[in-house]
Amino acid sequence: SAVISQKPSRDICQRGTSLTIQCQVDSQVTMMFWYRQQPGQSLTLIATANQGSEATYESGFVIDKFPISRPNLTFSTLTVSNMSPEDSSIYLCSATQGTHQPQHFGDGTRLSIL
Amino acid sequence: KQEVTQIPAALSVPEGENLVLNCSFTDSAIYNLQWFRQDPGKGLTSLLLIQSSQREQTSGRLNASLDKSSGRSTLYIAASQPGDSATYLCAVTLSGSARQLTFGSGTQLTVLP
Numbered sequence: 158s159a160v161i162s163q164k165p166s167r168d169i170c171q172r173g174t175s176l177t178i179q180c181q182v183d184s185q186v187t188m189m190f191w192y193r194q195q196p197g198q199s200l201t202l203i204a205t206a207n208q209g210s211e212a213t214y215e216s217g218f219v220i221d222k223f224p225i226s227r228p229n230l231t232f233s234t235l236t237v238s239n240m241s242p243e244d245s246s247i248y249l250c251s252a253t254q255g256t257h258q259p260q261h262f263g264d265g266t267r268l269s270i271l
Numbered sequence: 272k273q274e275v276t277q278i279p280a281a282l283s284v285p286e287g288e289n290l291v292l293n294c295s296f297t298d299s300a301i302y303n304l305q306w307f308r309q310d311p312g313k314g315l316t317s318l319l320l321i322q323s324s325q326r327e328q329t330s331g332r333l334n335a336s337l338d339k340s341s342g343r344s345t346l347y348i349a350a351s352q353p354g355d356s357a358t359y360l361c362a363v364t365l366s367g368s369a370r371q372l373t374f375g376s377g378t379q380l381t382v383l384p
Contacts, residue, residue, distance in 0.1 A: 199374040264314040
């Protein structure tokens with residue numbers, strides 16, 4: 158199964174700043190996703206990271222706030238822009254190697270905004 | 272819109288008990304269903320994946336069943352251990368989707384020694 162590494166694992170940021178989270182997979186994967194887990198809540202999909210093209214965002218999430226890159230089949234980044242305290246969450250990257258394969262997750266990035 | 276519900280929200284059992292966690296979903300047109308565990312401060316660990324054409328999957332002390340027509344899945348844990356304490360999440364992938372997961376709110380399990 159794919160092993161997913163996320164960096165940073167946690168950060169404390171100032172209001173109004175931006176942070177880029179990196180997601181590295183140890184093998185080529187067909188699909189990569191970004192999820193948000195707010196305190197005490199389950200996971201909500203932010204977007205599907207498409208290799209070589211713009212990400213597909215879910216309702217309530219926009220590219221200006223959460224720009225995503227996916228330059229190849231093993232790497233993706235999520236930027237949280239112009240952060241406010243409401244963005245304090247865990248951000249998780251996931252990937253799957255194929256249609257009939259499970260999704261695997263990184264350990265997440267715990268983000269706190271002051 | 273697909274909604275996934277997990278009951279109970281929390282469960283506490285003594286060590287050694289067998290237990291069942293429940294998951295229900297509103298749209299039966301799913302591609303597959305996956306069970307995860309999440310330990311405090313950690314990401315998600317995949318436990319079992321059931322394709323829509325399958326009825327159950329087993330891994331060690333875990334057995335997951337799927338009844339797609341009724342929109343239900345159960346995760347059975349045999350001979351529970353304190354190390355099983357975690358939050359268990361079920362998630363479904365809709366047919367025709369880009370394989371993104373819709374999650375339930377989870378069951379927080381505590382196994383008492």
